[in-house]
Every structure is written in structure tokens, then in C-alpha cells.
Amino acid sequence: KPIRFWLIFGSLMAVTCLTAVDMTIISTTLPTIVEELPASNISGSWVTSSFLLTTTAFQPFMGGLSDVVGRRIAIVIAVLLFMGGSALAAKAETMLILVIGRGVQGVGGGGIQTIAEIVLSDLTTLRERGIFVGLVSLIFAVSTFIAPVLGGFFSEHNWRLVFWINLPIGVVALALIIPTMKLKTPTMPFWAKIHRMDIGANLILLASVVAILVALTEGGITHPWSSWRIWVPFTTGWLGMILFFAIEFIPNRFSPDPVLPKRLFANRTAATCFLMTFVHGLLTYGLIYLLPIYFQSVKSASPLHSAVQIFPATAPGPFSAILAGILMANSGKYRMQIWIWWSITLAGCGLLCLLDSNTPTYQWVLFQLVPGFGVGALFTLTLPPIQASLPVEELAHATATFAFCRSFGSVWGIALGTNVFISVVNTKLSQIQGLAEFGLNGTTALGFTTNLQKLPEQFQLPAQNAFMSAIRTSIYVFCPAAFIGLLISFFIDELPLPDFNES
Incomplete structure (x- = not known):
């Protein structure tokens, strides 16, 4: 590869580091943020959800x-939005402003993820792409297991540094992108450009995702699931999603050049991989946000220590991703690997269900290692089959749809995991007489994970048992998802991965 390729690839690694740090640094910092900001009607889970919402929708x-x-211009815009949202979140004095800042970050983060994957696909062949995706995954994974440690450190000193740290990383990323990423821009008439952005349909998508996430985040916590305040936005959101796909799939004047055209899903392999990517995102991010809660509440770990303790879940990913990429590049095949890695992921989810308050260190390390290897390899293996099954002209649309499916899955994973946790822990805590006067309930549980030891001694063990029961129930939810991922992988065709690039 020429030097210019490696300079561009280096810039992709820099922006990947930017988003990876921010996606996971908040996992160990969230309880501290919820505790230190003024009390608000806005749930602390929106600090995460708002980021994922705008990431997905945009x-x-x-x-x-x-x-x-x-x-180049698109990714520079994305990085600037990300930095602006980071500054707003760092200065936030209320939960509302913090959530808004995280939402702006999400717009930029979604753009960074999508465009980086598109550029990588522009520059590599299908056969070798897995190796480079693996290398990017290495940076992503290194960032994701360093970031929680940084988050734990910052939460013990000044949690606002969680957001300020994005600014110098963003400056470095821009310094690499602007002089190197000089790629040809397709020429098209002005109205064709407007149609290509599909603004109307994207606004419907944004509103629909917001409505669904409001219902998922608030249901069973601030209002019962039977309340109109929950089922109205939930129903409206899904009707909006149906409208969005109808606009995208059925030819019409409103969306002449859809961003998610029906032809992307007409191919069985592509459609299956899009669904598999959704399930993969749901599993990966749902579990990674539950594990720090387990270590902080049940194992009495500080935010910093809990970040170290989830290393076994995050550290294996880059190694299995690179291994999977090398095997795919050498053999030109991927289907058997996908079956194997999904089986490992399913086994790992089963092992995580065995976690309890008395699990010794060697067991919780092993229980995390197994799914860590599985989900890491699947990061590499899901995109090449999609691109191999579709015309090269669809590269940008296909890659953006792939990123959308993964992020939409992460929205559901985190919202589902935290919602089940909060609902179950609320029920369990309400059964402990006298505990309510200390302010511990489902709504405040996330902010209490590091403070259970500050409760009177007679309440500590019952509260820990309540947290453990809620965490285990949340993990149970993800086992069927892993089985579905394995099941649908059998519908993928083994397509040739050419060693040339037409894009």
C-alpha cells in the first residue's frame, strides 16, 4: 500500500478512537454523574440513550x-459536531443540558462511524477488508478498555474531564484528516444531491426513534407500561418506522433517492447480515453496560476498579477480530467462521448467567472472556458479505445501513438491559421494609451502585441481592438474542470475495 493509504488509514484510526472512547467511558462514570448533578425528572439512562438515539437516526x-x-468534508463536519457536543456536555449544570450535549455528540459520532467505514471500503478490496476492519477494531477495542479506566479515574476526581478529553483527540483527528483524505467526490446535479440526503425520510426516522426510545426508557420506571404516556409514544414510534420503510421501499416523489432502498434488502445474504448486525449491536452494548453495574453494586468495586474488571470482556475482541479477518483474507470464506463465533457468543451469554455475588475471580474472568472473543470476531465478519452481495454503486448506502442496524441494535440493547434491570430492582427493593427512606428505588438505583456500602448494615446484603437478581434477569434477556443470531446466520450464502476494488 502507498504512503497515502496509510495516512488516510491512520486518520480513520484516530476518529475511531474518538468515538470508541466516548461510547464506553460513560459506562463507569454514569453513577457519579447522576449522583452529582441536581435531581431531575430526566432519567440518568438518557445520558446514554440520547447519544445512541442521534447516532442511529443520523x-x-x-x-x-x-x-x-x-x-473529507462530511467527516470533518461530523468531528466538529462531536467536539461541539462534548464541550456542551462538559459545561452542563443540569441533566437536560447534558442530555442535549450528548445528543449533539451522537450526530457527530454516527457520522464518524458511518463515513469511516465507507472510506475504508473505498480503499480496500473485499478479500483484504476483514484484516483492515480487524485493525480498526483493535484501535476500537484498545480505546474501549482504556476508556472505562479513564472514566473511573475521572469520576473519582472530575467527571467533566470525560467530555473535555474529546477535544484534544478531535484536534489530532482533524489534523490527520484534512491534509490526507483527498478522495474524489462523485459529480451530480444540485437536486440530485438534495435527493441523495433524503432529508424528509430521515426526519421521520429521527422522530420515530425518539418516540420508541422515550417509551423504552420510561416504561415501567416513571410510568407503568399500561399508561398512555408509554404506549402512545411506543405505538406512534413504530407507526413512524412503518411509514419510514414504506417511503423508502415504495417509489414516490417524496423520497426519489432513498437512503435505505428496498434493493438493499432484496438480496437474502444482505438482508440476513443486516438483521444479524442488529442482533450483534444489541448484545454487545447491552452486556457491556450491565457488567460495570454488577461489579460496582455486587462486588463493591469503585468505578475505576470496575473498569479494570471488565477487561476480560473487552480485551479479547481485537485479537479475535484480526484473527477472523486474516482467516477470511486467506480463505476467501466467512460462513463457517460466522457460525463458530456465534456459537461461542451464545455459550458466553450462558456463562454470564452464572454470575452471582459469590463468583470467584477466575470464574468471572472466564465468563467474560468467552463472549468477548465471539462478539469481537463478528465485528469483522458481518460487513464483507453485505458488500459482496450488492453492486459496488450501493457501497455508501449499504455501509450506512450496516452502521444504522448496528447502532439501532445498541439502542435496543442498552434500553432493554437497563429497563429490565430498573424494573426488577424496583420490585425487589420495594419488598425491603424501611429501605425507601434512604431514597433507594428503581429510579435512583443507577446512582446508588457505588453507595450500597453506605447503607445501614442490615440493608446492605438485601440491597445487593436485589441488584444481583435484577442483573441476572437482564442477562437472561440477551440469551435468546444470541440464539437468534446463530440461527439466522445459516441463511447467509458463501459468496466470492474478489481481490480487487471497483469503488
Whole structure:
């Protein structure tokens, strides 16, 4: 590869580091943030959900934008949005402003993820792409297991540094991107550019995702699931999603150049991989947000120590991703690998169900290692089959749809995991007489994970048992998802991975 390739690839690694740090650094810091900010009607889970919401909703738009203005301008816009949202979150004095800042970050983060994957696909062949995706995954994984440690450290000193740290990383990323990423921008008429961004349909998508996430985040916590305040936004959101896909799939004047065209899903392998990517995102992010809660509440770990203790879940990922990429590059095949890694992931989810308050160190290390290897390899293996099954002209749309499915899965994973946890822990805690006067209930549980030892002694063990029961129930939810991922992987065709690039 020429030097220019490696300079561009280095810039992709820099922006990957930027988003990876922010996606996981909050996992160990959230309890501290919830505790230190003034009390609010806005749940602390929105600190995470708002980021994932805008990340998901804007990824298809950002994919279209990269075709219109070019890869470099689009990714610079994304990085600047991310840095602006970081500054707003760092200065936040209320939960509302923090959630808004995280939402702005998510717009930029979604664009960074999507455009980086598009650029990587522009520059590599299908056969070798797995290796480079693995290398990017290495940076992603290194960032994701360093970030929680940084988050734990910052939460014990000044949690606002969690967001300020993004600014110098963003400056370095821009310094690499602007002079190197000089890729050709497709020429098209002005109205064709407007149509390519599919603004109207993307606004419907944004509103629909917001409504669904409001219902998932608040249901069973601030209002019962039977309340109209929950089922109205939930129903409206899904009706909006149906409208969005109808606009995208059925030819119409409103969306002449859809960002998620029906032809992407007409191919069985592509459609199966999109669904598999959704399940993979749901599993990966749902579990990674539950594990720090386990170590902080049940194992009495500080935020910093809990970050170290989830290393076994995050550290194996880059190694299995690179291994899977090398095997795919050498053999030109991927289907058997996908079956094997999904089986490992399913076994790992089963092992995590065995966690309890008395689990010794060697067991909780092993229980995390197994799914860590599985989900890491699947990061590499899901995109090449999608791109191999579709025309090269669909590269940007296909890659943006892939990123959208993964992020939409992460929205559901985190919302589902935390919602089940909060609902169960609320029920369990309400059964402990006298505990309510200390302010510990489902709504405040996330902010209490590091403070259970501060309760009177007679309440500590019952509260820990309540947390453990809720965590285990939340993990149970993800086992069927892993089985579905394995089951649908049998519908993928083994397609040739050419060693040339037409894009």
C-alpha cells in the first residue's frame, strides 16, 4: 500500500478512537454523574440513550451526505459536531443540558462511524477488508478498555474531564484528516444531491426513534407500561418506522433517492447480515453496560476498579477480530467462521448467567472472556458479505445501513438491559421494609451502585441481592438474542470475495 493509504488509514484510526472512547467511558462514570448533578425528572439512562438515539437516526443521512459533499468534508463536519457536543456536555449544570450535549455528540459520532467505514471500503478490496476492519477494531477495542479506566479515574476526581478529553483527540483527528483524505467526490446535479440526503425520510426516522426510545426508557420506571404516556409514544414510534420503510421501499416523489432502498434488502445474504448486525449491536452494548453495574453494586468495586474488571470482556475482541479477518483474507470464506463465533457468543451469554455475588475471580474472568472473543470476531465478519452481495454503486448506502442496524441494535440493547434491570430492582427493593427512606428505588438505583456500602448494615446484603437478581434477569434477556443470531446466520450464502476494488 502507498504512503497515502496509510495516512488516510491512520486518520480513520484516530476518529475511531474518538468515538470508541466516548461510547464506553460513560459506562463507569454514569453513577457519579447522576449522583452529582441536581435531581431531575430526566432519567440518568438518557445520558446514554440520547447519544445512541442521534447516532442511529443520523447515520443513513451521513452516508448520503458523504456522497454529496465528499468523504473529507462530511467527516470533518461530523468531528466538529462531536467536539461541539462534548464541550456542551462538559459545561452542563443540569441533566437536560447534558442530555442535549450528548445528543449533539451522537450526530457527530454516527457520522464518524458511518463515513469511516465507507472510506475504508473505498480503499480496500473485499478479500483484504476483514484484516483492515480487524485493525480498526483493535484501535476500537484498545480505546474501549482504556476508556472505562479513564472514566473511573475521572469520576473519582472530575467527571467533566470525560467530555473535555474529546477535544484534544478531535484536534489530532482533524489534523490527520484534512491534509490526507483527498478522495474524489462523485459529480451530480444540485437536486440530485438534495435527493441523495433524503432529508424528509430521515426526519421521520429521527422522530420515530425518539418516540420508541422515550417509551423504552420510561416504561415501567416513571410510568407503568399500561399508561398512555408509554404506549402512545411506543405505538406512534413504530407507526413512524412503518411509514419510514414504506417511503423508502415504495417509489414516490417524496423520497426519489432513498437512503435505505428496498434493493438493499432484496438480496437474502444482505438482508440476513443486516438483521444479524442488529442482533450483534444489541448484545454487545447491552452486556457491556450491565457488567460495570454488577461489579460496582455486587462486588463493591469503585468505578475505576470496575473498569479494570471488565477487561476480560473487552480485551479479547481485537485479537479475535484480526484473527477472523486474516482467516477470511486467506480463505476467501466467512460462513463457517460466522457460525463458530456465534456459537461461542451464545455459550458466553450462558456463562454470564452464572454470575452471582459469590463468583470467584477466575470464574468471572472466564465468563467474560468467552463472549468477548465471539462478539469481537463478528465485528469483522458481518460487513464483507453485505458488500459482496450488492453492486459496488450501493457501497455508501449499504455501509450506512450496516452502521444504522448496528447502532439501532445498541439502542435496543442498552434500553432493554437497563429497563429490565430498573424494573426488577424496583420490585425487589420495594419488598425491603424501611429501605425507601434512604431514597433507594428503581429510579435512583443507577446512582446508588457505588453507595450500597453506605447503607445501614442490615440493608446492605438485601440491597445487593436485589441488584444481583435484577442483573441476572437482564442477562437472561440477551440469551435468546444470541440464539437468534446463530440461527439466522445459516441463511447467509458463501459468496466470492474478489481481490480487487471497483469503488
